[in-house]
Amino acid sequence: MTKPSVIQCLFMAALAASLSGCFSSFNQSSKDTETLPSWVSSPPQSQTHLYGVGSAPKIDNLALAFNQAEQSGNAQIAQQLTTQVSQINTQNTQVSSNNGKEQVSKVQTAYTQVATAPIELEQAINEERYVGKQYVYALQSIDRSRIVSRLKSAIRDLDQNIINNAESLTTKLGEDAAPADWQTYMRLIPAFAQRQSYVEELQLYSTERTLAGRASDEVIRIEQQLNQALLSYGVDPSKTQQANALASALSEFGMTPKSPALFRLESNTSQHSEQQSGRHYVFEEGSLALFGPNNARLASWTVSARGIAKDAQRAADAATENWSKQAISAMFTWLTRLE
Incomplete structure (x- = not known):
């Protein structure tokens, strides 16, 4: 058998050293692999609680890092609630999270446009924390049974x-x-x-x-x-300057525009306009008065509104529409807050 040359020996030695380095690097990489708690990838499942896992970059101020991770976990809980919203088919409902407080709001129509007082619900609490090599993790929970x-x-x-x-x-x-x-x-x-x-x-x-x-x-x-x-009962807007716009606004609040009616509206408004950069700005100001049974004057409101458009008439119509919506909103708020 031919003896290997010096060049072949040097090549074999270099290859062996290279392989040794690869195996050494692989073993070190295996040792560096971080083992995270099971709840990081698989949050607990429960009929009584909602869980969310949040993470944040690891910084010198661990308290701040964990605060960010907990907020992220709370947002994940809110996202779960958002998913449930679509499942129960409550259209136009939104869930948002603010420092652990889940807020539920809905674009409502008819008489449910009344502002409602939120019930005081408990915040999410921290269940677990973990400090990793580059990130910190937090497991958050809400006791849904107590809220229910x-x-x-x-x-x-x-x-x-x-x-x-x-x-x-x-x-x-x-x-x-x-x-x-x-x-x-x-x-x-x-x-x-x-x-x-x-x-x-x-x-x-x-x-x-x-x-x-x-x-x-x-x-x-x-x-x-x-x-x-x-x-x-109904509300009669026919004697106002904005009869059609007010009738439309009344319908949005679940009140029936008709004539005759138990309630009657009167308005006294004026418009003035300005033009700038090719756009018309129309301002409408004035009062809306509400009369009740036996033609008794119940209350009145002063309202200001604005309409903007390239066409002067459209700007005027927009001002009237906006004025009417604000006026009916003020009236409705007053009616539904009577002692």
Whole structure:
């Protein structure tokens, strides 16, 4: 057999050293592989809790890093709630997270446009923390069972309040709404708006197969009576300068524009315009007055609005539309906050 040359020997030695370095690098890489807690990739599953895992870059200030990781975990919980929103088909509902507080809001129509008071829900709490080589991790949780219990209690109290208010009506449920009861019906509007808000939150957190927060037959009948009252009472905008725009705004708030009606509107407004850079700016200012049973003046509001368009008439129409919406919103807020 031919003896290997010096060049061949040097090549073999270099190859061996190279392979040795590769194996050494592989072994070191294996040792450097970070073993994370199981909850980082697989958060716990529970019927009573919602879990979210958040991470943040590791920095010298670990407290700040963990705070960021916890907020990220809270946002993940909010995302789970957002998914549940689509599953329960509550259109136009949004869930947002702000430092662990999940806020549920919905673009509502009809009398549910009343502003409602949010129930005070507990924040997400931290369950686990882990400091990795480059990141920190936090496991966050919300006890949905406690939230469900609190919401159900709030709904029960609200239902009793609705029933107590309805007892002061001068006509029985199913009969025509009496004009004298208009203030009682207006007080019922925010109560049902608040109830709907609570029910939507309850449906987010509840795991019940049945529809959570379903009203009793008595409460359902009272709501039907309220809707019938709003329809029969009506609001007459025909004598105003913005009759069509006000009628449209009334419909958006679930109040029936018609003539004659229990409520009547009067307006006194004026417009002035400016032109700048090829656009028309129209400003509408003035008052809206509301008259009730026996033609009694109940209240009035001063409103200012603006319309912008390239066409002067469109700008004027936009100003009228915006003025009408603001005026009806002010009126509706007043009606539904009567003592």
